[in-house]
Amino acid sequence: MKKISKVFFITLFLVVIAVALGVAFPEKFETITGNIKSFVATSFGWYYMLLLSALVILAIFFAVSPYGRIRLGKDHERPDFSTASWVAMLFSAGMGIGLVFYGAAEPLFHYMSNAPLAEEGSNKAFKQGLSYAYFHWGLHVWAMYGVTALSLAFFQFRKDEPGLISSTLKPLFGDKMNGPLGVLIDVLAVFATVFGVATSLGFGAVQINGGLSHLFGFDVGFTSQFIIISIVTILFLISAWSGLSKGIKYLSNANMVLAVILLIVVLVVGPTLLILNMFTETFGLYFQHIIQMSFRTAPLEGDNRGWLDSWTIFYWAWWISWAPFVGMFIARISRGRTIRQFITGVLILPTLIVSIWFAAFGTTAGNVQNSGVDLTQYATELVLFNMFDQLPLSIVLSIVAILLIGSFFITSADSATFVLGMQSTNGSLEPPNTVKVVWGIAQSAVALILLYVGGLAAIQNTIIIAALPFSFVMILMVIALFRALNKEIR
Template sequence: MKKVSSVFYITIALVIVAVIIGAMFPELSEEVTTNVNAFLSTSFGWYYMWVMSFLIIISIFIIFSPYGKIKLGKKEDKPDFSTPSWIAMLFSAGLGIGLVFYGSAEPLFHAFYDAPLSEVGSDQAFKEGLAVTYFHWGIHGWAMYGIVALVLAFFQFRKDEPGLISATLKPLFGDKMLGPWGKLIDVLAAFATIFGVATSLGFGAAQINGGLSHLFGIEVSFTSQFIIVLIVTVLFLISAWSGISKGIKYLSNANIVIAALLFFGVVIVGPTLLILNMFTETFGMYMQNIIQWSFRTASLEGDNRAWLDGWTIFYWAWWIAWAPFVGMFIARVSRGRTIRQFMIGVMLVPTFIIGIWFATFGTTAGFVQTSGIDLTQYATEMVLFNMFDQLPLSLILSILAILLIFSFFITSADSATFVLGIQSTHGSLSPPNTVKILWGLAQSAVALVLLYVGGLTALQNTIIAAAFPFSFIMILMVISLLKALRKEMRIISGRTK
């Protein structure tokens, strides 16, 4: 444990305290997280909207600027992974369980339960439900992931800095980042990572439990979810032990194969022509309305503020909470690519894949709903499986979905243990297995406590609180990057001033 920094011990201590308090005082914990969530959503919703929009603007600027030619690494460096494997790892680490959990449920909710813009159940609400879902999962989140990953990759591979959030702020604060302030930043990043990933693990456990209950009658309960988390924890720790070039790479490729089988299965047995038409029209609607929706704050009483807080603001906070984890992971697997290649790949490829995925599952759910089967009566984690019941090959589709959730679960947790290991071992790209195992146990414990305290509501509340402090660090990272890129361009052109 010689490599371990004080960030490890401080963050572990904070996590232990949070777990103990949550386990001993579940009602108080739920009340506190609910109040914090309400305060941040109501008072700083406008702030989240500006932060996410600002990151898109910066991303576009960097892509088209001369900075885009700069390589993330030395002149002779080549990409460590093939493009298909690279995209698979982006996809698995950056999205994972959420795609399956919300694939059918979110578009259905926006169209047939609580439509944000049009009359519930109308054809327009059906289309807008899909377009709004693309908005929540598309360019905004991936621009943010891309920027955070770009900052980390630039300083790590171009400037030979350790793979730490604090190291990226040296152009602004100098050697102060080597002391207590730097430690504080790295602790905040690790803490956000723990709770961000724990939220997804909680969602995954709940949906696996729902699927097993639907297929085999296994009780939906905390006990069942505890056993699921325990089993998956053992599996992802085995994967984490094998390292990034084996465990995570192979699992990510497996995710893509299983996801493709599930996707094409639904396209074939579902309303194929409707899916293709809806994707074409609603993706255009998304692109047409992206600017307006990016600045929507529901400022007046009749603007459905509760919907905005529960969906858009929650999503922006969730993306931010995942930023240190996914950003650091994407940076780690992206050495050797130019900034322009990197940002275009990170922003556009996942956004397009996401659009096709949600169009397929969301359109199919809407088709089932309009045929007379009310899917809105089911809990979020059960919508997918009840939708499959109305399709041919339902058992095969349900089994594939459960396998995909398991696989995504393992990959996300595995990737997170790797990233947390980097954050707590002075930026080492090969953290000790002991450290990764301890982090794996910690994030599973947090997921279980959050499920015990208040189920999915507690998970959603916690994510907003965890994300808020890191959003300010993220803004500083962007400023630091622009300053460093300007200096790098002077070096490349041979100018000293």
């Protein structure tokens, strides 16, 4: 079962080619990816909006329908992990670094720099910035993860199929999934995973670099980021070597502890009452306007299409590119839960947590901005640390934030090496350490090359491109899952 498959060699070859091209022709690489990204965002933005909205509806349907009683495993099986550890692991794998990177910066950007539907700097823009952050990180994301993971877990644990994306399509294509077509599907999933995770590793390296520069005067640039990624790569490979039930589980629990500490301190030393009031009102606005936000495509001149492409479309593509990785990881840790328990947990708890997070950090950033300190002059990765400068315990907050980013960094990469190992060893639940090490080094190399050829711009370009082909696979997975579930309840 642990035999290395063709998927490993084919995808590794493609990744090496992509890295080599980036090194040899950095300017052309950024230009070409930028042009392709612009075409995809402009031509398929409407498609991404419809797809993610449909997945929210499907996820809710799976939970409330008779399908909800079906267990992800045999009828006698029960969950492998406690609810607390389960939530910690899925949250660390599914969000991680991005929350710290964008927690203060995204709502502030919407507030002060051309919010989609409000005058910049207005009270309406302040509130809208928060509700859009909830939208970008809430129900739509977790519904997409949930449906992908549901399909994988159902076929893996209920039907005893290998833990591969191709296995979920057997109700449609039968034995063809055991041949070249199945290999193609799995290669696509692994390739999207490598670049999706590399995006977050790039964000993490940039923000750790920014935090160390802010606190200790470290140089900001590729050399520093190379050192950071190299050190963290060694750490997450050590964790990956220890296995799922040790390294990832313990680190995920540590992540949640650090995140809760940081959140509570910001709630206490920040504008506490304003945070509570803003959360209550903007969380309501999120649900009040969720249909409008879900189907907004900015079709006419003056509709601020650039904002939509840079934020919502980028996010939807980023999450789709993460779907094979996060979906497979969530499936792996969700054995024994019913579909209703699974969907409810995946949808509600993470959405609530991320909304509280953005309310605390986004409101505090907006309040600091309104006090006369212009946070918009700083790069995205530095907004958080300059916001902390205006609060009590600023140095402590910055150090905890850097530790949290590093911990999320390790957990995301660790989880990804596990999933990549599964996908390239015919779905093995315990992939060989040597395979995990190779994938760990490969995804770090991709993160480094993307930073080298163009920083965050090149990362964003690549992620939007990589997501498109896998989105079509997701649609096929949903159709196949419906076919299989219908046979279960007859």
